[in-house]
Structures are given as C-alpha cells and as structure tokens.
Amino acid sequence: MNNFPTPQATSSLEMWLDYLTNLHTSAIDLGLDRVQSVAQSANLTKPAPTVITVAGTNGKGSTCAIMEAVLLDAGYSVGVYSSPHLIKYNERVRVNGRDLSDDKHTEAFHFINQARGETSLSLFEFGTLAALRLFQSEEVEVVLLEVGLGGRLDATNVVDHDVSVITSLAIDHVDWLGDDINVIGFEKAGIYRANKPAVCGQPKPPATVAAHADDIGAKLHQVGIQYDYQVEDDKWIWRSGSFTLDDLPLPTLPVQNAATALMALGCAELAITDINIVNGLKNARLAGRMQKLGCKPHIVLDVAHNPHSAEYLVEQVKKRFPEKQIHVVVAMLHDKDIKETIATLAPIAHYWYPASLTGPRAATAEELLTYLPEGTAPYDTPKAAFKAAISECAEEDVVLVVGSFHTVGEVLEHWEMNN
Structure with missing residues (x-):
C-alpha cells in the first residue's frame, strides 16, 4: 500500500x-x-x-x-x-x-x-x-x-x-x-x-x-x-x-x-x-555510449552491461586506444551476467576498480572480486573507484567506466559538477 x-x-x-x-x-x-x-x-x-x-x-x-x-x-x-x-x-x-x-x-x-x-x-x-x-x-x-x-x-x-x-x-x-x-x-x-x-x-x-x-x-x-x-x-x-x-x-x-x-x-x-x-x-550522439570526457587521461564512459555489449566495447577500445594502459572502473547489477561480462572485458583491462552499487538489484564490489585478479581493491561507490583510477593513472592512459547506467550516471554527474 x-x-x-x-x-x-x-x-x-x-x-x-x-x-x-x-x-x-x-x-x-x-x-x-x-x-x-x-x-x-x-x-x-x-x-x-x-x-x-x-x-x-x-x-x-x-x-x-x-x-x-x-x-x-x-x-x-x-x-x-x-x-x-x-x-x-x-x-x-x-x-x-x-x-x-x-x-x-x-x-x-x-x-x-x-x-x-x-x-x-x-x-x-x-x-x-x-x-x-x-x-x-x-x-x-x-x-x-x-x-x-x-x-x-x-x-x-x-x-x-x-x-x-x-x-x-x-x-x-x-x-x-x-x-x-x-x-x-x-x-x-x-x-x-x-x-x-x-x-x-x-x-x-x-x-x-x-x-x-x-x-x-x-x-x-x-x-x-x-x-x-x-x-x-x-x-x-x-x-x-x-x-x-x-x-x-x-x-x-x-x-x-x-x-x-x-x-x-x-x-x-x-x-x-x-x-x-x-x-x-x-x-547523432548518445550520452553513455563511448562517451569521451577528457584526454589527459582519456576518460570513456559506456553503459555496456552484458557480454554482447561488452564485446563491441572491447573492439572499439582496441581500435581507438591501441597500446594504451586501460584502467577499468566497473559496477554492475547482480541480475546481469557478471562473470562473462568481466571475462569479455579482461583482455583490455590492465587495472581494475570494482565498485558497489545501491538498490535491490545492485551487486557489491565483493561479488565482482570473485571474477577479478587477486589483490584487486574494492570501492564503496563508482565515484570513489573513478577518483582512485584518476589518481593512479598516467596522462596517456585510459580510464574506462562501464557496467551499468547507474555506474556511468554517477560518474558523469560527478564529472559535470566538478568540471
């Protein structure tokens, strides 16, 4: 009621x-x-x-x-x-x-x-x-x-x-x-x-x-x-x-x-x-689809949240950013295929920044850690993970924010409030 x-x-x-x-x-x-x-x-x-x-x-x-x-x-x-x-x-x-x-x-x-x-x-x-x-x-x-x-x-x-x-x-x-x-x-x-x-x-x-x-x-x-x-x-x-x-x-x-x-x-x-x-x-443009925010470092937002969309994203990142170090900020919903989505992204990921989302469908960073390299640090929010990635990457690197509309939305809002 x-x-x-x-x-x-x-x-x-x-x-x-x-x-x-x-x-x-x-x-x-x-x-x-x-x-x-x-x-x-x-x-x-x-x-x-x-x-x-x-x-x-x-x-x-x-x-x-x-x-x-x-x-x-x-x-x-x-x-x-x-x-x-x-x-x-x-x-x-x-x-x-x-x-x-x-x-x-x-x-x-x-x-x-x-x-x-x-x-x-x-x-x-x-x-x-x-x-x-x-x-x-x-x-x-x-x-x-x-x-x-x-x-x-x-x-x-x-x-x-x-x-x-x-x-x-x-x-x-x-x-x-x-x-x-x-x-x-x-x-x-x-x-x-x-x-x-x-x-x-x-x-x-x-x-x-x-x-x-x-x-x-x-x-x-x-x-x-x-x-x-x-x-x-x-x-x-x-x-x-x-x-x-x-x-x-x-x-x-x-x-x-x-x-x-x-x-x-x-x-x-x-x-x-x-x-x-x-x-x-x-x-034609669409926010959150291979959306570029900055170039020092390169910041790319994409709402890819399943293996099919992650596969296309990987192709685009390889094409547009060859031989770059990729820092992946990822947060997902628990009803998505987290294992296969992360496996699809893995070939381009040099550093991982898993984050927790909030809400009834949210996956925690700990759930994502199950499929990530040992020693990867978890973050409470996508914003915290993004800030960590920015602080740890070099100017020529790429920070890729991915995993859901919620993930991209939180980082995009943070970016717009501070830039």
Whole structure:
C-alpha cells in the first residue's frame, strides 16, 4: 500500500517520483491488461502520426538517436522515449532533441493519475503513459519508442505503431526473459504488427523471429537479406534491393544500428533526403555510449552491461586506444551476467576498480572480486573507484567506466559538477 500523499500537478517532480516508485507492488510487472486499459481510456495509443517502436537486447538507444538525428535534419518534430536515465528522470523524454521541464512531466503525471482511476501501475508503466501524453501535448510528428524489457508484454507495446524494430538479440534479463534465445526472440518479436513493416537488425536471428512475423503477416526486413551494409575504411555502404547509399560517413554509434535505423526510416516512408541521412549520421550522439570526457587521461564512459555489449566495447577500445594502459572502473547489477561480462572485458583491462552499487538489484564490489585478479581493491561507490583510477593513472592512459547506467550516471554527474 502506498502511504505517500497523492501529489498534484504543481507538486515537485521529486515528490511525484517518490509517489510513483511506491505506487505498485513491484518495480517490474510484465503484462498489458492494466496499462492498455488506461492507454485506451485516455486516448494515448496513437500519440503521433508516425510511431516507430524499437526493441532489442542492445542498441535500442543508439538506433533511436540515429533516427532522431536524421529526422530532425529533415525538419520533422520528433519525440523519443528511452530508459533508464543516467542522471535525471527528464532524460527519458526528448522532444526535438531536448529534455522537457519538470513542470511538463508533473502535468503529464497528474493527467495519468486522474485517468487511471483505481488501476495500479508500475513506475515504468506510469512513465510510459506520461511520455505518450507529453508527445501528444507537444504535437510531435514522429515518435520513437524504446522498449523497456522484452517486447510482447512491455508497456510500450500498447501503442499502435507503424514500424517495429529489433536491434539485436542476446541473453540478458535472465530473471524475466529466461536463458533460451528462441524464447527471447519470440518475446522481442511480440512488437511486430500484422501487415506492417518489421525490421530485424540481428544477423541470423533465432527462427522464432521470422516464424512469428510469418504467423501474423508482418512484412519482415532482415539484415543480410532484405537490407545489408558494408564498411570500407572510413566510409560505409547501405543497400536495400536495388537501392544503394554509397560513401556514408561512419557514425560515432555502431554502424549495425545505423543500418537498422535507415531501414526503419525507409519503411516509415517519410520525406528524407540523402543529405538528411549524411547529416544525421554525423550529428547523432548518445550520452553513455563511448562517451569521451577528457584526454589527459582519456576518460570513456559506456553503459555496456552484458557480454554482447561488452564485446563491441572491447573492439572499439582496441581500435581507438591501441597500446594504451586501460584502467577499468566497473559496477554492475547482480541480475546481469557478471562473470562473462568481466571475462569479455579482461583482455583490455590492465587495472581494475570494482565498485558497489545501491538498490535491490545492485551487486557489491565483493561479488565482482570473485571474477577479478587477486589483490584487486574494492570501492564503496563508482565515484570513489573513478577518483582512485584518476589518481593512479598516467596522462596517456585510459580510464574506462562501464557496467551499468547507474555506474556511468554517477560518474558523469560527478564529472559535470566538478568540471
């Protein structure tokens, strides 16, 4: 039972978030019945003329960021919903590249609280509905929705979207989705819609993805079949059927996700030129993804939190910082594959700085030490581990902060307050 007083539209965002965190019996409650009933009664199932929903184990945020940059260059008004945030809740809803004010969030929360009646909603469900309300109020032309967990039963799946995207498939969130890649593929493909475009950016995905698309009559666009890409030195090529885009600039975000973003935009049939694509690829950025803060020493933040994302991160660090000493600040959630993630990072790590996180899902530094070299020192917080790494590294070294949104967010907030 939530004993917090019910906030009003004029209450602070902090008060609202405290209230919503304690509103429901569990933080994660997969299922659509409750959230769908509220979305339908509040007329939120179609928040914009064009909606693209993006699911995937990794790459959702960067795929949305690339589409956002291209669409903004083309002159569209664009709303993006993503989670979790790094520092402030406001980061979860962007309109035309900017976070919205506290007041707009609290007004949306008040609207949903009125609309839900006696229906109990989790924080994510409530936040999703509030985001849809904000996009509707801001009258955006295109909405990009990032799925929170899974796909089929995620709150974002109540929306009547026009294009469905799966960026990648790997085993993650084992407690909720299991460790069977075929089941995970089916859950992600649950966002696909009959007679509508369905994009899959995972090479050779489990058979359940194509099978589900076929079962419901979705129009599947599979990387390596309906579309493909090829990297050549500092340029890349994108192809779909007889249509080709040559000499594209390499984005700072993964090319695989850029290719998937271009396919999704093509399926949406929006007015976009080659110049918009080139500019969007150059402009797309996303906090916490190979984000560089300084160069003496080099400081890199990345939210990689599973073996799949850590593998890509290792490739990028090897490419961008050859023969550098790497100091790895790491803190993770205990429901992640800590052992394999650390094993994936190990080939580039010269020094480790494991830290504890806080909260019900947090892993302690001692848990991480199980998989780290003997004699490694633990730290109470990511900030403490980061400060130790900075004090012990040479100017030409690299400090890599990795392991979760919580880890990167704490270090990023510390950096911004002191620089």
